[in-house]
Amino acid sequence: MEGMTWLGWSFDAFVGAGLLWLAWRALASPDLFKAVVLFVAFGLLLALAWVRLEAPDVALAEAAIGAGLTGALLIAALTRLGISMASGRHRNNNKEEL
Amino acid sequence: MQAILSELPWGLFLILIPLIGGIACFLLPVVARRLGLLTASLVLSAAVGLGWQLSSRGVYHHAVGGWGAPLGIDLYADGLSLLMLVMTALVGFGVSLYATGYFKPGHLVRFWPLWLLLLGALNALFLSADLFNLYVTLELVGLSAVALTALQGGRDALTGAMRYLLATLLGSLAYLLGVALLYHGFGTVDLVLLSERVVPSPVVWAALGLMSAGLILKTALFPLHFWLPPAHASAPAPVSAVLSALVVKASFYILLRLWLAIFSDISGDVAGLFGLLGAGAVLWGSLQALRQTRVKLLVAYSTVAQIGYLFLVYPLAPGMGITAWSAMAYLLISHALAKAAMFMAAGNLMQFGGHDRIADLDRVVQRLPLTAGAFALAGVSIMGLPPSGGFNGKWLLLQAALAQGRWDLVGVIFLGGVLAAGYVFKVLGNTFTQAPRTHEPISVPARMQWAAVLLAAGAILIGFLSSPLMALLEVGDPFNINGKGP
């Protein structure tokens, strides 16, 4: 029993750290396509966190809406921006003229 | 007959009618215009109905689903809610009338569903007593306001709307985190129950900070006003009117409710900070308005300044209860009417000359007298000259400040008035003369001019309605004048 608790706790710590790491990478990654993929992975890991918190309804909603459809919307927006999988770096992101 | 009328759930009608109207306009674009005007008139009559109900039977209370707080969601209306609802209905009717002349048919069809949903969301917000429900209505208000800002497209409007969207979402999330903390600290999101349960603790402090910051951002209080001028100045004129008159007031209203129910006992220092920011807003907004060369930007910065006055009330309220809160009520409604009229007048000028550069206004007084008159009347209220609602508000505020020896605030109120006179006359002064570049007048539909005149006249008129307005405001004792608790 004691061992199970410890195992559970370290699993939760791993999920929590993973969430923070994925969120940070999704924001900081210079490659926009990669950022979106990381964000979808973040959503899926978050669904796992909902399961751990005994919120299966939220987990289902997160997986389907949060990760799935938001991911689809993001990728559709990327292709419409003219950013593709091959060259994820967005074209010039230099400062705008006023 | 009277018995039936006073039984009707007018508060619910205020929410349901615009929602149904918006859906109907979406399904039947061919008759959207008639449906839209009908909906706006029905909302106005429902607001009057609610006012009548409140004055005869006291506060309005509706437990949605029959559950009652804390399990269910309660709707609640007292004098303060009524003030906001009547203000919304009046401005809403004027804007609806104005929009039928302003938009081309293609845009008008898209305008109606968005605008009616916004109207319903505002009403729902002013009737809600549940913090999470308020979050949902805030998002409804925010998203529809952004969509309306971008309605006609164009580079400025699109970037303005984008900035606005990011700011409003950030504000909502900060608010929601505060709601989460309060719920887990005290087990409810009902405002009345929270006001009974809340005790000073780190959770309340964190919630106070998050919710105040989020709502202040959404209200565009200096120095978090950066998103307002680009959005309000680039939106279509009727939308600018709604944004300045009503939408910023929605988040302000929630902040006020939170303050009255939960936070006022917990912190005195924050009131001082609000006062300081308010003073900064009055001075900074007025100075910036004075510097603008375009009418709509000038009017938008004037909104930044006028929001500041609302926050001057907080430090004065503890000593001067009813005077200070009455001042706020007057400032809220008179600014809504006057500012909506000003944006409508600015829209007329734009339609008339194809631009809104102040220096190039060409003989507007002769050729567009109603519009110039509306701008002047609204200006009277914004400057705080008698007789007008703005005068009553500023006069009461001045009284409260004088009675407490707050000479700094007296100075700010006075200086704000002088600067307001400066920017109003900057526009009016250019309406008499012939511009260097003259142009042929483009006709402006009469109803666009009359809508502006109507609202501007309303801002003047409420200066004379002091006693009934104050009597209605006291229904349910929203400001805890007679002791704590709604």
Add this chain to the structure above:
Amino acid sequence: MSVPFLYALVGIGLFCLGFHGLIVYDHLLRKILAINIMGSGVFLVLVALAKRGGEAAPDPVPHAMVITGIVVAVSATALALGLMLKVQAATGHAVLPGKSRD
């Protein structure tokens, strides 16, 4: 520290991380991701704290609130992405023009 508080703190971390991203990154897509991450942080606080107190089934009210919140978030994201594409079409860049004159 118990598991609910661990996740609640992760939620606070995500909120602040997203807030940071919203401020420092220029590209609108990244700002939209940042808002979503902030939202996930808030949802995590709401749901995690509902499980305080161990074995009993957690409070369903925050769960329902978060499902509502997720739908609101996807709505806002869709509108923001649409607006971003129009901004790019109008200005050539998916970034907000520099500091507004202010």
Add this chain to the structure above:
Amino acid sequence: MAGYAWLLRLLLLLLAVGLGYAVLSLPDQAQGLQPDVLGKMDQSGVTHPVTAVLLNFRGYDTLLEMAVLLLALLGIWSLGGLPEARPESEPGPVLGTLTQVLVPVLIVVAGYLLWTGAHAPGGAFQAGAVLGAAGVLLQLTGWRLPRRAAGHPLRITLVAGVAVFLIVAALPLPGGRQLLEYDPNYAGVLILVVEAFATVSIGVTLAALFFGADPTDKAPK
């Protein structure tokens, strides 16, 4: 900007510490509404607590939230059409076959989630999202809504969820009862009706959000 980066990080760190402290100061025992919810479950018409909260106790929130979803679509449509996505290649036979298999499966899954929501995790939003995913997949293979379905039929489908919810919510009003006050005997049926329409509307709205423009609009150029 770079000069302020450290200051910003410091401030945010302070914010995180402050908020973390507030969270940790909460009592170890949750004091939410769980007892209230469980106490009223037998009158809710369903046996799953989250569904009871979403569709009954706090159904008003859900009603407004469906309006938010509709609003997002109205907002995108009012932008007047987004630039068309440029597919990198024609959808291959793999995607085509996959879609032929997946779409019916997704529809069945959506139906199951909707049905099971009354007594187990699931419900209108999850089911609607799965339905929306089916719509997205169809669009990826190049399928487009037939012209005759793009006008009124589409619009009616989009608003059906909110409209039916509004009607069900307003039904008790003429009898002098409160908005959304279901008769406990019919609550289960009414909730299922509301959820069924909501599922279809949510699914179609999400798919339409992905498409990004009013299909009756002329191509924006």
